[in-house]
Amino acid sequence: xxxxxxxxxxxxxxxxxxxxxxxxxxxxxxxxxxxxxxxxxxxxxxxxxxxxxxxxxxxxxxxxxxxxxxxxxxxxxxxxxxxxxxxxxxxxxxxxxxxxxxxxxxxxxxxxxxxxxxxxxxxxxxxxxxxxxxxxxxxxxxxxxxxxxxxxxxxxxxxxxxxxxxxxxxxxxxxxxxxxxxxxxxxxxxxxxxxxxxxxxxxxxxxxxxxxxxxxxxxxxxxxxxxxxxxxxxxxxxxxxxxxxxxxxxxxxxxxxxxxxxxxxxxxxxxxxxxxxxxxxxxxxxxxxxxxxxxxxxxxxxxxxxxxxxxxxxxxxxxxxxxxxxxxxxxxxxxxxxxxxxxxxxxxxxxxxxxxxxxxxxxxxxxxxxxxxxxxxxxxxxx
Numbered sequence: 001x002x003x004x005x006x007x008x009x010x011x012x013x014x015x016x017x018x019x020x021x022x023x024x025x026x027x028x029x030x031x032x033x034x035x036x037x038x039x040x041x042x043x044x045x046x047x048x049x050x051x052x053x054x055x056x057x058x059x060x061x062x063x064x065x066x067x068x069x070x071x072x073x074x075x076x077x078x079x080x081x082x083x084x085x086x087x088x089x090x091x092x093x094x095x096x097x098x099x100x101x102x103x104x105x106x107x108x109x110x111x112x113x114x115x116x117x118x119x120x121x122x123x124x125x126x127x128x129x130x131x132x133x134x135x136x137x138x139x140x141x142x143x144x145x146x147x148x149x150x151x152x153x154x155x156x157x158x159x160x161x162x163x164x165x166x167x168x169x170x171x172x173x174x175x176x177x178x179x180x181x182x183x184x185x186x187x188x189x190x191x192x193x194x195x196x197x198x199x200x201x202x203x204x205x206x207x208x209x210x211x212x213x214x215x216x217x218x219x220x221x222x223x224x225x226x227x228x229x230x231x232x233x234x235x236x237x238x239x240x241x242x243x244x245x246x247x248x249x250x251x252x253x254x255x256x257x258x259x260x261x262x263x264x265x266x267x268x269x270x271x272x273x274x275x276x277x278x279x280x281x282x283x284x285x286x287x288x289x290x291x292x293x294x295x296x297x298x299x300x301x302x303x304x305x306x307x308x309x310x311x312x313x314x315x316x317x318x319x320x321x322x323x324x325x326x327x328x329x330x331x332x333x334x335x336x337x338x339x340x341x342x343x344x345x346x347x348x349x350x351x352x353x354x355x356x357x358x359x360x361x362x363x364x365x366x367x368x369x370x371x372x373x374x375x376x377x378x379x380x381x382x383x
Contacts, residue, residue: 006155007045008162008202010195010211013128017191017215019167019179019198020128021158022046040065040090042210043077046131049146050138062092069141073101075134080115091212093125094118097134111137158207164229165198192217234264244322251316258309265305272298 006021022045043065044054052067052075065077076099079092097112112133114120123129139145159169159179167179181191196217202209237253244250257264276294279287 006158007041007208007210008158009042009127010199010209010215011042011127012212012215013126016183017181017195018128018170019162020176021155021178022049041208042090042127043131046146047075047134051144069099069138070143071101071141072103073099073107075099075111077130077134090210091125091127091214094121095125095127095130097130099137157205158202160231161201161205161207162198165201166194167198189217191215193220196220246321247315247318251312254308254312254315258305258312260309263305265301265308269298269302269305272301 009020009022011018011020040056040063044056044067047054047065047067052069054065054067056063056065058064059078060081062079062081064079064081065075067075067077069075075097078096078098080094080096094114094116095112096110096115096118099107099109099111101107112120112130114123114125114130120129120133162179163169166182168182170178170180172178181194185191185194192215195211195215199209199211199216200222234257237256240253241250244253255263260266272294276291276298279294280291281287
């Protein structure tokens, strides 16, 4: 996994199920390390982002996270030890967070306690609430903050996967971006199906995923993930245009977007108009307003599509080599670079077109789709 790959945490927060992307995360622990074996990456990764050294060690009856603080004290995050509880690894029913230093001046401080008789008992095993309280205390102790809210490419990619899986983007009061299940989706079975779909899709794209096993539908067949989305295919038109040295090549690629009737823009207009008609069928006043807004956007887009067709025609009339020789050399180099298999499959001519030129096309094979890269673990919350 690339070192800048974020961690996506799927968890229940009160009555909601959320997906939070924290990245880029610190390097993962090696195979066999308790951090991976016991599923504590959702605690150690955020702490390491603040520059803290973390270890996972066995306590009295369960594993415990230790983080060294700059003042010589130690942060200890522990599930219940006496008596221990039965719970998925890394997801106990409550937490106890203390700060300890044996050297003078000695420190014994309780930072967070969600055990039944603790001040944070109402939050139970909620990891997000635990990390919020810990972050506040670390700020007070002068621990360097996490890197600023820069959006990394892999985080944006995670957003796209969650979007397709059915999650809704949201913004916390402090400005943090995250995703949640739709507010009206309250059926636990349906929630598990959507979370499981997101889990499989994220793993298929090699994301680091942490999820409470109770939120997964373990009997659900692994989600089959398309090799390339329509967005992937269109995105590589950009690469082809960058690699073009003649206007005829750019015109050919731009024509896929601007073609009347079946061009990309025309199809988007049809989708918006159809969605407006479908939405209006609910009959409420707000539904009519949304439908009207969709039709307005479709009308504007249709107007822009007509203008783009006119611009494309002017470029076609020019019919010339691009004058930038240095750019041309760079483009030829870029054009010779092979595309990833997933993109090559997406850009392969359709069987219908091939059939017109050669022999009848064979039926699509299993290579056209792929399963999730790894089966869902029955108990481990991360991978």
